[in-house]
Structure formats: C-alpha cells, structure tokens
Amino acid sequence: MTTIPRSGADVLDLAPVMPVVVVSDAEVAVPLARALVAGGLPGIEVTLRTPAALEAIERIAAEVPEAVVGAGTVVGAEQAAAAAGAGARFLVSPGCTPDLAAAMADTGLPFLPGVSTVSEAMALLERGVSELKFFPAEAAGGAPFLKSLGGPLPQVRFCPTGGITPASASIYLALPNVGCVGGSWLTPADLVAAGKWDEITALAREAAALRG
Incomplete structure (x- = not known):
C-alpha cells in the first residue's frame, strides 16, 4: 500500500508525472487506476469535470489501495469538502483565491493550489504554502x-500542468523547482473506451522513467 501524503511536498514526490484524468464513466475508474499504478504512477488526479468524478474517486480509494487518488479542478469550497468525503488524499486547483485556499486547508488534506504569476505564488507563500500547481504551464510561460x-523564490516547488507532452516533460523535470508534471497524455480517451489497460500501463511506465 502506498504511503498517504501528509503534505504538498509528499504529493510532488509521488512520481515524476501526475496523471490528470477525466473520468466520464465510474466503471472504468478502478481498472484505469490499476493500469497507472502498474506502470509506476501511484498518484492520480481525477478532475472534477464530470458527474462521474466523485464516484470514481470513491471507487479508487476503496478498491485500489496502492493508488494515491486526488481531486483536481477544485474551484469551490463545496467541491473541496465533497472530494475529501469521497476519499481523495489530496486536492489540486487550477487557480486560487483566499477563500478557496482556506477551504482546501480546512479539509486537512495536502493541496496544490494553482498559480500562473509571481504575485500569486507570493500570496500563497504568505499563507505558508510552498508547493504549487503552475497552470496553464505552456500558455503561461x-x-x-x-x-x-x-x-527570487527558491523555496517554491511546482507541478506544472497544461499542454505538457512526453517530449517537453523532461525539460520541466530537469528544473530543481519542479517536483513533478501533470500529464493528460497517459489516458487517451480511445484507449480507455476500449479497455486497453496494458497500453495505458506502457504509457505510464514510460512516464515514470522521465525524470531528467
């Protein structure tokens, strides 16, 4: 069983790549998570973009103990609380406001709040948060x-997400202030729909070896 992360630093250190997963059918959540874990990627960010997302988190948390499942695209206090209730072990947001930061902290879960500017990073540092998501990575610089x-901010570490490919991931991972990258390329919709879990495991295995 994978150790439960206690801090944002623990989340960043799970693996070089954090799969960013959109689950439209909760029935695929467990085999999908098992395929990613088998490839060496225990941390899985399930985005709260579909009605099936919370059930997917719940199923993975209950049935795939080797996985560390988190909730992504958290944009409100209610979502943070619901994700925690479903069994998420960490939270990720695309951006952050003071109210959202407080709500995520109130869950007691580690979280990676999203930033895209220096001022946003500094504002979170003032709250004692030094592990951040950088989004949308490619578009934001x-x-x-x-x-x-x-x-200027050597104490901050990031999980850049957004537009990153297997080719560009190693460039980010070579930076000392990058703990991991978020990747949506690991779970192509066609492979998920066809249940080609071995192929997803192969993609995960390649990603797990990307640390530059």
Missing part, C-alpha cells in the same frame, strides 16, 4: 518562466 522563478 512554460519551463523558461519556472526557471526564472528559481532565483
């Missing part, structure tokens, strides 16, 4: 932007 933050 990419690896050069994060590299430039290493000087």
